[in-house]
Amino acid sequence: MLLLVTDQKGVKHELEALDGWRAMEVMRDWGLNIKAECGGACACATCHVFVDPTWVDRLVPALSEEEAMLDTVADTQDNSRLSCQIIMSDALDGLKLTLAPSAAK
Numbered sequence: 001m002l003l004l005v006t007d008q009k010g011v012k013h014e015l016e017a018l019d020g021w022r023a024m025e026v027m028r029d030w031g032l033n034i035k036a037e038c039g040g041a042c043a044c045a046t047c048h049v050f051v052d053p054t055w056v057d058r059l060v061p062a063l064s065e066e067e068a069m070l071d072t073v074a075d076t077q078d079n080s081r082l083s084c085q086i087i088m089s090d091a092l093d094g095l096k097l098t099l100a101p102s103a104a105k
C-alpha cells in the first residue's frame with residue numbers, strides 16, 4: 001500500500017507502507033524530516049501531520065491523549081493528527097499526509 005506525503009519543503013513522496021505500521025514509522029524509515037522524539041508513545045507531538053481533507057473522516061478518531069498532545073503545538077489545524085497514532089491498513093491505501101513544520105528534526 002502507498003502512503004503519499006508532502007514534506008515541509010513541498011516535495012511529494014510516494015512511500016511503500018506495510019500493514020500494521022504506524023504512518024510515523026513509514027515516514028521515518030524512508031528518511032523524511034520527522035523527529036518522532038518519543039518513538040510513537042503519544043508523548044511528544046513531533047510526528048504532527050495535516051491529513052488531506054478527503055481522508056480526515058476515514059481515520060479512526062483521535063483519543064483524548066492525542067488531542068491533549070496536539071494542544072501543545074502551535075501550528076495545529078482542524079485536520080491535525082499525530083502520525084504515530086495512524087495505523088496503516090488496506091483501508092488507508094493512498095492516504096495523503098503533509099508533514100507539519102513542528103515535526104521537523
Ligand code: FES
Pocket residue numbers: 024036037038039040041042043044045046047069082083084085
Ligand atoms: S512520535 Fe511522539 S507523539 Fe508521535
